[in-house]
Amino acid sequence: MTFSTAIAASTPESVATAAIRRLSALTPLAQPDLAMLARAADDARTYPVRHSFLTLGRPVAEPLLVLQGWAARVRVLPDGRRQFMSFYLPGEVIGATHHAMPIASATVVALTECVVCPAPAAAPGSALAQAYAIGAALDEAYLLGHVVQLGRLNAQERIGDFLLEIYERLSLAGLTVGGSFEMPLTQEMLADALGLTPVHVNRMIQQARRDGELMWKSGRVLLRDPERTARTIGRFSPQVTAVPIVPDSDA
Amino acid sequence: MTFSTAIAASTPESVATAAIRRLSALTPLAQPDLAMLARAADDARTYPVRHSFLTLGRPVAEPLLVLQGWAARVRVLPDGRRQFMSFYLPGEVIGATHHAMPIASATVVALTECVVCPAPAAAPGSALAQAYAIGAALDEAYLLGHVVQLGRLNAQERIGDFLLEIYERLSLAGLTVGGSFEMPLTQEMLADALGLTPVHVNRMIQQARRDGELMWKSGRVLLRDPERTARTIGRFSPQVTAVPIVPDSDA
DNA sequence: CGCTACTTTGATAGTGCTCAACCGGTGTGG
DNA sequence: CCACACCGGTTGAGCACTATCAAAGTAGCG
Numbered sequence: 001m002t003f004s005t006a007i008a009a010s011t012p013e014s015v016a017t018a019a020i021r022r023l024s025a026l027t028p029l030a031q032p033d034l035a036m037l038a039r040a041a042d043d044a045r046t047y048p049v050r051h052s053f054l055t056l057g058r059p060v061a062e063p064l065l066v067l068q069g070w071a072a073r074v075r076v077l078p079d080g081r082r083q084f085m086s087f088y089l090p091g092e093v094i095g096a097t098h099h100a101m102p103i104a105s106a107t108v109v110a111l112t113e114c115v116v117c118p119a120p121a122a123a124p125g126s127a128l129a130q131a132y133a134i135g136a137a138l139d140e141a142y143l144l145g146h147v148v149q150l151g152r153l154n155a156q157e158r159i160g161d162f163l164l165e166i167y168e169r170l171s172l173a174g175l176t177v178g179g180s181f182e183m184p185l186t187q188e189m190l191a192d193a194l195g196l197t198p199v200h201v202n203r204m205i206q207q208a209r210r211d212g213e214l215m216w217k218s219g220r221v222l223l224r225d226p227e228r229t230a231r232t233i234g235r236f237s238p239q240v241t242a243v244p245i246v247p248d249s250d251a
Numbered sequence: 252m253t254f255s256t257a258i259a260a261s262t263p264e265s266v267a268t269a270a271i272r273r274l275s276a277l278t279p280l281a282q283p284d285l286a287m288l289a290r291a292a293d294d295a296r297t298y299p300v301r302h303s304f305l306t307l308g309r310p311v312a313e314p315l316l317v318l319q320g321w322a323a324r325v326r327v328l329p330d331g332r333r334q335f336m337s338f339y340l341p342g343e344v345i346g347a348t349h350h351a352m353p354i355a356s357a358t359v360v361a362l363t364e365c366v367v368c369p370a371p372a373a374a375p376g377s378a379l380a381q382a383y384a385i386g387a388a389l390d391e392a393y394l395l396g397h398v399v400q401l402g403r404l405n406a407q408e409r410i411g412d413f414l415l416e417i418y419e420r421l422s423l424a425g426l427t428v429g430g431s432f433e434m435p436l437t438q439e440m441l442a443d444a445l446g447l448t449p450v451h452v453n454r455m456i457q458q459a460r461r462d463g464e465l466m467w468k469s470g471r472v473l474l475r476d477p478e479r480t481a482r483t484i485g486r487f488s489p490q491v492t493a494v495p496i497v498p499d500s501d502a
Numbered sequence: 503c504g505c506t507a508c509t510t511t512g513a514t515a516g517t518g519c520t521c522a523a524c525c526g527g528t529g530t531g532g
Numbered sequence: 533c534c535a536c537a538c539c540g541g542t543t544g545a546g547c548a549c550t551a552t553c554a555a556a557g558t559a560g561c562g
Contacts (some may be wrong), residue, residue, distance in 0.1 A: 011504055033316030044402040056487075073395070075399045075487070076393070077399075077485045078485040079485065082399060082403070083402040083403045085395050085398045085399065086398075101492075103388075104286045105388065105391055105392045105395060105489065106395055114451055137354075137356065140356055140391075141356045143394055143395075143398070144324070144326070144356060144357055144394075146409050147336045147337075147394070147397055147398055147401060148326045148332060148334045148336065150398060150401035150402045150446060151401045151443075151444075151445070151446030152328060152332040152333070152334045152446060154517075154518090155517075155518070179500060186539090186540060186541085187540075187541065188529075188540080188541095192402075194402070195401060195403060196518075196519090197518070197520080197521085198540090198541090199518090199521095199542085199543090200517090200518055200519070202541065202542065202543090203518090203542090203543090204518095205541095206542080234328045234329040234330065236307075236326070236348075238356065238362040255561070260523090405549075405550095406549075406550070436536090437507085437508060437509090438508075438509070439508080447550075447551090448550070448551055448552080449508095450509095450510085450511090450550090450551075450552080450553095451549090451550055453509065453510065453511090454510090454511090454550095457510080
């Protein structure tokens with residue numbers, strides 16, 4: 001209940017506002033879907049940092065919709081090296097097992113305090129089902145982007161690319177304010193996402209600051225010129241709008 | 252028709268043998284499914300090296316079952332840097348779009364001459380559907396493994412891990428002979444998969460040879476002691492058998 | 503025989519890592 | 533109210549791993 005109060009305190013917002021905003025951004029949702037989500041949010045539960053939502057090799061329970069907070073898929077090597085493989089932000093679904101694989105292929109832990117609720121089952125063909133599908137596709141696109149990032153970008157580019165991706169993702173949920181956003185990760189966590197050392201992450205961030213690329217103070221990041229940064233990295237942004245939204249007849 | 256002749260020439264083998272063997276290894280297939288596969292293989296087509304099965308941002312056509320050869324998902328940065336994100340080996344499916352995303356999130360190219368056929372649609376609940384589902388889960392597990400590899404393994408470990416993974420995957424298709432297997436990738440391609448330089452890949456391979464870890468001659472690799480190598484890297488192998496299968500009669 | 507593609511080798515530079523210490527804010531207990 | 537501990541961020545020195553550039557060696561193929 002530390003920094004999340006800033007969001008939860010403002011009046012007409014429910015705990016599910018950001019998540020609903022993101023899903024609506026993927027596909028405009030109709031009333032029944034919104035009602036389902038509101039109802040599901042009544043079962044919201046709060047989990048502390050380091051809580052494991054899923055454990056590698058253990059069965060997957062129901063899919064969870066993240067309402068607030070950050071979670072991540074992580075793998076820890078026997079010698080202690082750690083790698084974050086992907087992140088779950090508000091409006092994203094943990095354990096959306098499109099394929100009927102009952103076994104978790106990775107551990108999912110809470111990076112911050114997290115509020116989650118059961119992801120309501122979408123009626124086949126509904127807008128919510130569409131939103132889930134797009135979400136799953138984005139998931140994979142982010143993962144592919146992560147591979148490129150780790151394989152072919154240098155430290156500075158990785159940091160820029162990562163922040164741009166987070167910026168885009170949080171924007172979908174309405175969690176950015178004028179190019180700035182909450183970044184609850186420590187530099188050590190960032191290092192574990194980017195395949196770097198905490199010390200080196202620190203140095204590269206400082207250089208980016210000196211170069212006027214970003215501001216980063218007390219858990220909040222401001223990207224000075226996202227477009228320019230994206231261009232210099234050659235960042236590829238998965239386009240949500242790539243899906244033709246044909247309202248009348250679809251799958 | 253270069254090295255693949257070694258496989259295709261032997262008599263009772265069809266062009267689909269390896270693929271069928273892999274799918275059967277994922278889940279024992281019954282007669283109707285096998286018949287479907289055999290029929291689909293009649294529509295097999297051969298594509299040359301560098302053929303694009305899918306192109307980033309373009310619509311996805313029908314899913315394709317790889318019968319022979321290797322393909323890969325690739326991303327090329329504006330400045331020419333290249334990264335392979337995942338591979339498709341015989342028995343694996345290109346464009347298995349579990350989520351209804353009509354747009355390709357990556358380009359898929361043939362790394363060798365490839366024989367592919369349309370992946371026959373599986374009846375819901377059939378063994379083939381189950382095989383596809385397990386295949387999709389493995390796909391994701393390999394991708395997650397790739398992230399860890401690029402993020403937290405050094406050059407030698409990456410090479411070892413990669414070869415072990417390929418060894419396991421080819422084993423499912425029956426394409427290994429006593430710990431050795433065809434490895435059609437050039438060292439440059441390997442570098443693009445592992446996020447390294449061709450020169451450095453070459454040096455690390457030579458060191459692995461000197462250390463007695465492997466033999467590598469004219470496109471064929473022999474791992475001397477896979478278990479030991481796996482242990483020293485701390486490799487995590489996704490378990491196919493995690494899915495309950497009735498034990499008494501298998502392939 | 504000469505091409506082309508791939509592998510190998512050498513020398514040198516640079517990016518990122520390791521180790522170690524210090525700084526600053528925050529929470530806790532005396 | 534201050535001492536202390538703790539966590540995360542910051543800094544420095546030195547080193548290791550990997551990249552870069554350039555060239556030579558090798559094998560298949562027309």
